Amino acid sequence: MIIxxxxxxxxxxxxxxxxxxxxxxxxxxxxxxxxxxxxxxLGGDGGGGSAxxxxxxxxxxxxxxxxxxxPLLLAARALGPADHTSVVKIGPTCxxxxxxxxxxxxxxxxxxxAMLNDVxxxxxxxxxxxxRGGVFKPRTSPYAFQGLGTAGLDMLAVTRAKTGxxxxxxxxxxxxxxxxxxxxxxxxxxxxNMQNFSLxxxxxxxxxxxxxxxxxxxxxxxxxxxxxxxxxxxNSDVILCERGIRTFETATRNTLDVSAVPVLKEQxxxxxxxxxxxxxGRTSLVIPLARAAVAxxxxxxxxxxHPSPETAQSDxxxxxxxxxxATLMRELRLxxxxxxxxxxxxxxxxxxxxxxxxxxx
Ligand code: PEP
Ligand code: MN
Numbered sequence: 001m002i003i004x005x006x007x008x009x010x011x012x013x014x015x016x017x018x019x020x021x022x023x024x025x026x027x028x029x030x031x032x033x034x035x036x037x038x039x040x041x042l043g044g045d046g047g048g049g050s051a052x053x054x055x056x057x058x059x060x061x062x063x064x065x066x067x068x069x070x071p072l073l074l075a076a077r078a079l080g081p082a083d084h085t086s087v088v089k090i091g092p093t094c095x096x097x098x099x100x101x102x103x104x105x106x107x108x109x110x111x112x113x114a115m116l117n118d119v120x121x122x123x124x125x126x127x128x129x130x131x132r133g134g135v136f137k138p139r140t141s142p143y144a145f146q147g148l149g150t151a152g153l154d155m156l157a158v159t160r161a162k163t164g165x166x167x168x169x170x171x172x173x174x175x176x177x178x179x180x181x182x183x184x185x186x187x188x189x190x191x192x193n194m195q196n197f198s199l200x201x202x203x204x205x206x207x208x209x210x211x212x213x214x215x216x217x218x219x220x221x222x223x224x225x226x227x228x229x230x231x232x233x234x235n236s237d238v239i240l241c242e243r244g245i246r247t248f249e250t251a252t253r254n255t256l257d258v259s260a261v262p263v264l265k266e267q268x269x270x271x272x273x274x275x276x277x278x279x280x281g282r283t284s285l286v287i288p289l290a291r292a293a294v295a296x297x298x299x300x301x302x303x304x305x306h307p308s309p310e311t312a313q314s315d316x317x318x319x320x321x322x323x324x325x326a327t328l329m330r331e332l333r334l335x336x337x338x339x340x341x342x343x344x345x346x347x348x349x350x351x352x353x354x355x356x357x358x359x360x361x
Pocket of ligand 1: 191
């Protein structure tokens with residue numbers, strides 16, 4: 001169930017309320033939404049029946065209680081206004097969940113400093129607001145390129161200092177979270193790791209925002225519960241990413257579930273972005289799917305861009321060239337305007353990161 005605390009509740013009153021809940025056998029989690037403090041709580045029976053609600057209603061500093069047997073506490077839209085999306089801050093200048101779309105672009109894998117600098121400048125000039133680049137790569141084959149590892153992290157830090165673009169990169173293992181958190185601005189949890197619960201818990205303890213990709217065979221309920229694992233550890237900065245699911249269709253690499261965007265928005269306050277590149281697996285389909293995602297209400301996109309896709313170490317077949325990415329950004333403006341969103345222009349100033357974030361330790 002969800003408890004709405006009395007307005008103006010102090011920190012110590014909140015601690016006391018949570019102690020009382022604990023003594024009644026309820027686990028509680030706090031969510032701050034605009035001016036309100038919401039306390040999600042689950043009883044020993046795993047639900048939120050009306051008997052528990054009646055008892056909780058009598059506690060000090062409780063304004064109201066919404067009984068719910070919904071398994072989501074912190075990810076749930078719950079009491080928020082229908083169109084409320086939580087805004088997640090990324091680095092010093094970038095956000096997602098507000099009117100301006102988050103546009104993450106860059107190569108599937110970091111392959112070298114020069115190519116990374118070139119792609120980053122090109123996508124920034126076209127309006128991208130964050131740079132992607134994998135250094136720990138989840139590859140189906142153990143013989144395929146596995147990423148540059150920590151050397152790639154140093155390259156990302158150098159490019160960030162040059163371009164001002166915040167960095168999004170995938171973390172594959174709980175043991176990498178600490179190191180990656182010192183380099184990147186967003187920890188990406190890949191589709192294959194969506195239900196790696198120890199990884200979810202570890203990124204949940206990090207102070208960095210988490211981009212959680214939907215598992216190829218995950219239902220929306222499982223996807224949101226995976227987000228709940230991160231939120232339950234105290235990290236409230238979770239961004240959901242629909243990246244296509246496995247279906248019987250073989251014409252595309254995956255099937256982009258466009259309906260997931262409004263469904264997720266109906267059920268959760270978390271920002272939702274779409275990765276059309278992994279969804280379709282083919283360059284020619286990326287632009288139309290990106291337009292569809294924005295039209296469906298996505299808060300942003302993640303797009304793979306490579307200067308010479310034919311020589312890419314991974315996912316060249318679905319990568320846009322920088323010029324194609326610039327076309328996408330131009331075309332998106334019209335779609336975005338129709339749904340009252342803005343596509344960023346090249347507005348980022350170089351700031352904030354003068355040196356590589358830190359040396360490898
Ligand atoms: C990626 O972003 O490069 C990636 C591997 O994505 P996914 O986890 O969606 O397959
Ligand atoms: Mn990729």
